Amino acid sequence: MSGSTMDYEVRLDIFEGPLDLLIHLIRKNEVDIFDIPIATIADQYLEYLDIMEALNITVAGDFLVMASTLIHIKSRMLLPGSEDENAEDPRLELTRPLLEYLRFKELAGELSERDVLDRDVFTRRFPSDYKSQFQSEEPLIEVSLFQLIDAFKRMMDQRLPGVQLKFQVEPWSLKDRTTFIMDQLKERGGLYFTELFKDDRTIAELIITFLAVLELAQMGLLRIFQTGPDKDIRVEPRFEEEGEEETHGEVT
DSSP states (O other), X not given: OOSOGGGOOOOOBOSSOHHHHHHHHHHHHTOOTTSOOHHHHHHHHHHHHHHHHHTTOBOXXXXXXXXXXXHHHHHHHHSTTTTOTXXXXXXXXXXXXXXXXXXXXXXXXXXXXXXXTTTTOSOOOOOHHHHHTXXXXXXXXXXXXXXXXXXXXXXXXXXXXXXOXXXXXXXXXXXXXXXXXXXXXXXXXXXXXXXXXXXXXXXXHXXXXXXXXXXXXXXXXXXXXXXXXXXXXXXXXXXXXXXXXXXXXXXX
């Protein structure tokens, strides 16, 4: 084994951007997009960056640019004369791109609902008991990266209260953990998010499991969802459910 274990690090590319984080914070705080409490949102935004840094998750430059923008707007609103009725609200610098981005996401969502040729060619059957537990559920809601961070932080506060998030070295690799998680999911069909951490005892184990979940999600191997805003997060491998016809590729 070459090199010191202290050189070990995990770097994951963020698969959601700074506007996604702002939208998450606006919804989480239940505030009006036209009346953003900039001081609160800016402080919470920086807290998320601190968490991602503690988890050794690579933060793209766009996140840092947005952080600078938030701090700049916050400082402008604190300046004397910022209440001038004729002056443009500094928060419009955020509102305009947010509204445009929301419209873009809505359009992308509509396009994604259309049929795609040869989509989901490969299938895998779920265990019948797993399938049955979701039959009476409400429509599924996809979970964002930042909702996952919220869930992970809540679990950390319950399991290890008062312990500060800090990336630590473990003797087993991220690849080993992703393999372990996928083996569990293939065997059981799906798990609650918190069940993935049931055997973890240290902060390092909790963090490496969380990073493995992010890695698998980024690779498109996981489906992470809720059946309602206050429901527990569930994780399943991206395979078709039992009972769907396996007709792809057949010549008629």
